[in-house]
Amino acid sequence: MSVSRIDKFHIFILILFLSAIFLINNLMNSEMYQCIGLTPSQAQISSGTSMDKPADALNSKINTRLFRTNVLNRDIKFNISSNDVIVFLHIQKTGGTIFGRHLVQHLEHQCNCSNTSAKRCDCFRPSDDRGIWLFSKFSTGWTCGVHADWTALNSCVQQVLNRREKAAKKRRYLYITQLRDPTTRYLSEWRHVKRGATWPSKHMCDGRLPTSQEVPLCYKGENWIGVVLDQFLDCKWNMANNRQTRMLADLTLVGCYNLTKMPMEDRNWLMLESARRNLRRLAYFGLTEYQAESQYLFEQTFGMKFTTTFEQLEETHASRSAVTPEQVDRITKLNFLDVELYEYAKTLFLQRLEFMRHKSSSNNVNQTV
Secondary structure (H helix, E strand, O other): OOHHHHHHHHHHHHHHHHHHHHHHHHHHHHHHHHHOOOOHHHHOOOOOOOOOOHHHHHHOOOOOOOOOHHHHOOOOOOOOOOOEEEEEEOOOOOOHHHHHHHHHHOEOOOOEOOOHHHOOOEOEEOOEEEEEOEEOOOOOOOOOOOOOOHHHHHHHHHHHHHHHHOOOOOOEEEEEEEEOOHHHHHHHHHHHHHOOOOOOOOOOEOOEOOOOOOOOOOOOOOOOOOOOHHHHHHOOOOOOOOHHHHHHOOHHHHOOOOOOOOOHHHHHHHHHHHHHHHHHHOOEEEEOOOHHHHHHHHHHHHOOOEOOOOOOOOOOOOOOOOOOHHHHHHHHHHOHHHHHHHHHHHHHHHHHHHHHHHHHHHHHHHHHO
16 A cells, blocks of 8 residues: 555544544533533523622523533432431531521421520431431531531541441431622621631641641631721631632642642642532532522422522622722632632532423423323
């Protein structure tokens, strides 16, 4: 065979290979569009910025990132009488206190909240007065630390429940959380701290507590009462910065709170990717800006109904904050990881909402046929 013929043959094989890749890619995209009930043209419409109103984002459909069916589908079949345990990862200033009360007071499977003086409820299984099905502030308390993050909970929950139930069991842990727009969440935390609030979190990671050099305080004394926003922004080790990303990530991957383990750029990227991965794997997450939709997804996911309707607050402490455009810009830049994570979360949330609605309507049609 001549050299020219060999070249033509190689070119022909390359064209076939590229054509096959193009065809497979189109088929996969088509399947993913169909799984969320959208046409390809609808799926290309952006969901807007993180400051969009919920209705606007819903009307503008889904971001261009498309998630696979196994990520979108949530059909947990929660068994309260078995070894299933819902673990609530409560991130500060995301509406978690209100949601936490919904969990213990307003589910069909109500916890026993008669001991109001302790501000805690007993969430035992129907046929087991020791078996705990909900791990949260209002049920088990801060037994893994105040506002324990994913890293702390992942190494702590099993030990706490074994001790509480006086038995070592194999359990299925179903992690849930709430996320919030990073700017409003940050402003809410600032106002909370300004009023004198502190969170004495343990920050347990990889079997040890961080040193005071790894997690220094931004203030002297017992609290930071009266702090102005610019001072809050100026503290470079402020734990409010990118809080949602840090609390969802596996911090053992980045050396916990030791910032000398790797270059900061690598640390940030690893934390964000870890937070995204854990977010995809959560049994459920809601968004503070989408109360009705979050309630719907929880009920569809776990097969449990709330006895009340979630309320969308039109005015919050954060919304009443007088801030300048320059300060908003600083908040956005400081919380760039949370901005990325929230956009990712909102895209997943809206696609999952469409998927679950489509699935529910299909099931209803099949039941009537």
